[in-house]
Amino acid sequence: MKSVLLLLRKNVLYSNRFYSSAINEVVSSPLRSKKPKSTKTKVSGFVDVKQVQAIGGKGGDGCISFLSLWANEFAGPDGGDGGSGGHIILQACSNTSGLNHVDALLKGEEGRKGSSSHCHGKNAEHTIIKVPVGTIVKNSNDKQVGDLSNEGTMFILARGGAGGHGNHFFTSATNQSPAVAECGADGENISYTIELRSMAHFGLLGFPNAGKSTLLQAISRARPKIAPYPFTTKQPYLGVVQYSDYEQICVADLPGIIEGSHKNRGLGIQFLRHVQRCTALIIMVDIALDPWNQVEKLRYELEKFNKELSVRPQLIVANKMDLEVANDNLEKLKEHFSDEEIIPISAKCGTNLLYLLQKLRNIYDSYHKET
Structure with missing residues (x-):
């Protein structure tokens, strides 16, 4: 009976992990929270400067x-x-x-x-x-x-x-x-x-309606407001991703940035103070709307706010891969940034989210090993 229990425990342990065939190492996998999300609809103001x-x-x-x-x-x-x-x-x-x-x-x-x-x-x-x-x-x-x-x-x-x-x-x-x-x-x-200044490990940056809030809701228990109009997110939201080894990674969703935000257009860029403590930044782009231009403009606004943020580790994520023009624009995006890895996802359909979460964990582990 004891040997049967040990075998079952071993199977459960292995089922919660990934195995990389290239390097033959065990990697912790992200977990889906069993606790239901809050059903509260009350919206309260958020003050981050006083x-x-x-x-x-x-x-x-x-x-x-x-x-x-x-x-x-x-x-x-x-x-x-x-x-x-x-x-x-x-x-x-x-x-x-x-x-x-x-x-x-x-x-x-x-x-x-x-x-x-x-x-x-x-x-x-x-x-x-x-x-x-x-x-x-x-x-x-x-x-x-x-x-x-x-x-x-x-x-x-x-x-x-x-x-x-x-x-x-x-x-x-x-x-x-x-x-x-x-x-x-x-x-x-x-x-x-x-x-x-939010204590998040990763900051989600992108233009309005790029799908940042949809992604945060898909990978965590956070419930940011989602709507088909610009500047739906007016305050930072934090979501926590849990992994099978009990490690937790915090991701911050910030309001959308537009061209000229450093000139106080749109919602401005003062809320970028919340990513100053982040380990890395996630540059999310809408794959259907000239994504290569979005990446360049976002990085320009980052440099205008703080030059140190422009050299922070960045991960380009191409969202809305469920659209028809997605594959063609993805190839063009890879040509513009041939020396960087582009991660295609669909936050709405859940496509390739598992790989994205594993990539975040790799960046998180490499940073904490150095520190």
Whole structure:
């Protein structure tokens, strides 16, 4: 019985893997998620840039008090210190998406005042704001001062003020009964720009209606909006591809780029900040509409946004291979980019998606081996 169970387990293991006859190695295969996609149709706004004013909490004031005991009317000063004000802290959290919940004015709690009988005021609680992993923080000079790229990473936007000393603190040999105390210090008041840069391994780039959202919906549980008109996608969407060895690859679908996007045409190119952390870029083209021109224009817009992105590893994917003119245009596309591999697919019909996913895994593995 034990040998039968081992045999069954071995068969199941091998059925979830690919074998390459050329190099005789085992390669993990992508899995289709068994969990159904969400049926929610609610559409909410997506905020990936936010201007905030962070004000730390004010410290509590010190107390002026003189102790009076039985048979000792002048027992001395007993004023306590005030508590410290609360900090404003950002914390990276994987369960948070977008910056919609972040207020433009962030103000910390104030510390409690000191009291008599040497009682110190309570320190204020820190204000912790959850933000998505991948959020960066820039100061008023547009210089990056914080990078929340790991789960649980924190960044202090504004420190709270220190609490003031009570009159007991100022007692000395020459001044036994000081009638003076400190006011609590004000917290820091600093302006920041908070930006969200998605932590995706691959970024989908293409012209409007190239089929990016259809592809993301076909390979993951993401549910981006799909419609037959331009600029259907107005915000980035993330989808996760699962493999048989439990590895997961994140793919980001970005709004469509048009010629002149760097001049703020269409939706502009500011959302390309979300692909700055990507391992590689997927250039998706509509095979029926001069795909060679689409590739050149997309790469030109990338270079205008950030020259570093133009040298990032890129994978050209020709979509809509189910159309009649697809084969002829595919040959022309291969002639224009003879030194690059062109992957023909049909996201709508599911043609060649398995090979595309395996290609993504190879790029992902090669990158992580180097790092």
